[in-house]
Amino acid sequence: MTVTPPAQPPAAFSTAQSTAQATGQSDSLFERAKRVTPGGVNSPVRAFRSVGGVPRFMASADGAYLTDADGNTYIDYIGSWGPMILGHNHPAVREAVVAAAQSGTSFGAPGWREVELAELVCGVTGAQKVRFVNSGTEATMSALRLARGFTGRKYTLKFRGNYHGHFDGLLVEAGSGLMTNAGVLGAAAPSSAGVPDEYARLTLVSEYNDAPALDALMAARGHEIAAVIFEPVVGNAGVLLPTTEFLSALHRARGGGTLLIADEVMTGFRLSASGATGRLGLRPDLSCWGKIIGGGLPVGAYGGRAEIMDFVSPVGPVYQAGTLSGNPLAMSAGLATLQALQADPGLYDRLEHYTARLAGGLAQAALEAGVTVCINQIGSMLTVFFQAGPVSNYTEAARSDTAAFATWFQGLLKRGVYWAPSQYESIFVSGAHGETELEATLQAAREAFVEIKAQANA
Structure with a gap:
């Protein structure tokens, strides 16, 4: 048995994903959920409280992608918080x-x-x-x-x-x-x-x-x-x-x-x-x-x-x-x-290679936009800290600019990239992530970094 090649992007996904996404179903589900579930979620970070906005309610997942109840498709970097190392729905x-x-x-x-x-x-x-x-x-x-x-x-x-x-x-x-x-x-x-x-x-x-x-x-x-x-x-x-x-x-x-x-x-x-x-x-x-x-x-x-x-x-x-x-x-x-x-023993090398390229691309994009970040990465785990760093312990991590992170997170989300909704989490890369996903993620990140700088200068 071998790990299947990365899934093709869903038909609904575009590397030029619209910044105007429908959220009506997620909005409605969140309101209903808040009436019957504490905070409307069954695990706290999912509530988006630190990044703002309404959490997306997901309807399906396949390969490197999630699709929400409104039909919006996202490149997923949470992977159900880690277990989907082979990709969703393998x-x-x-x-x-x-x-x-x-x-x-x-x-x-x-x-x-x-x-x-x-x-x-x-x-x-x-x-x-x-x-x-x-x-x-x-x-x-x-x-x-x-x-x-x-x-x-x-x-x-x-x-x-x-x-x-x-x-x-x-x-x-x-x-x-x-x-x-x-x-x-x-x-x-x-x-x-x-x-x-x-x-x-x-x-x-x-x-x-x-x-x-x-x-x-x-x-x-x-x-x-x-x-x-x-x-x-x-x-x-x-x-x-x-x-x-x-x-x-x-x-x-x-x-x-x-x-x-x-x-x-x-x-x-x-x-x-x-x-x-x-x-x-x-x-x-x-x-x-x-x-x-x-x-x-x-x-x-x-x-x-x-x-x-x-x-x-x-x-x-x-x-x-x-x-x-x-x-x-x-x-x-x-x-x-x-x-x-x-x-597929070569999978770990491929995951590390992808994640290292992602880290390097994000660092370059932040530099070009004039946004200060510190990126920690090992294997297929990565965090972008919004500060100069280095970050090696809890005290240093907590110095991060969470407001800047929230702006960046929303910038990624509206461009079809689903990042962990907290400054203090790792993202996870899967075997289903490939060149298409990497290029689309870095393009979305570049634009989101520019938004942070524009907001700071406003």
Whole structure:
């Protein structure tokens, strides 16, 4: 099986996409949704609150494109926030899900697909055992409970701006949607109402990429810390790349019995076949995965050394369960996606090449328009920060000009490019993106950068 060539642009799409798009259906759906759903959306960043305007309600997706309820077509750089590495509606994934559905949608009992997917994940990542759950939040929540149960300790250490799902104990100095919607730097811990201060105090916080601070905290409190949890490449404060010194400090943090938990929900199978940890040479005790291993369906997983994983029920004393864990539809989508990736090992090089060209083109377009940006890119992940940079941690990311970003986002949107609606998110490139999409994106970006400059000079 090979990854199919990039889909042709839909007939409705033009590289000279009109700046006057219909939004009537999205407007109507948003008004209806607000009456029955908090904020009219089922995940906060989708509400467009930081960029303005009405969120687009999507009707279909194929290849590198989304089509909304009004018939507008967009080049998509969200990819359902990462899992669509092969492109939307990939034939192999679609056919696998349809075939699985013929045999039933949920068993509440073991099935062969979860065994095969577990074998595949373990074989590629080096984990000895893995447990499937239904979301990235479930994966990190479960891994943290396991770390506490295994070590007998109660404290966790995380990094500012690293987001590990909406689990109470990790909603402290979190990134992405919390940065976007709060609109301020350093929201007081905890980062969400409903999280008791007593619980939040069990989470210690350090600055990402600050190796001396991590060393000092571990020297003072390491004997109390069950786990250090981190994003090996941050995607939830915008893309932040780890320094060599910081990676070394993470490995030193494992001394004295503290476990190292890599949150690869976003980066696993995205930055390489072995994820960010494989690419960077990291050796975590536990890892968490999601996104791509579900092929677009709800899946998460956590895994690692057998001696740790055997503390999970029914073998060990750490309880974790889920009725839909190992669901046959989700397992089939994940299997089809990972098998397609294995069958096309050159895909990662093509994704990196496209994304690097996108980064270079965006930087040149911004320079020509006189707009200051800093672009962080690795593999098929990229963030354009509206500031001079460099940007290597949460504090630096939060200095970005969010008003300029909002103007640029709207400029892209009306020209048929669907970018992440937050300054503090990564975009994701898929195997369905090709020359047509790259040229159209850069043309839209040039015009949107010019609009920012014109607005500043008005």
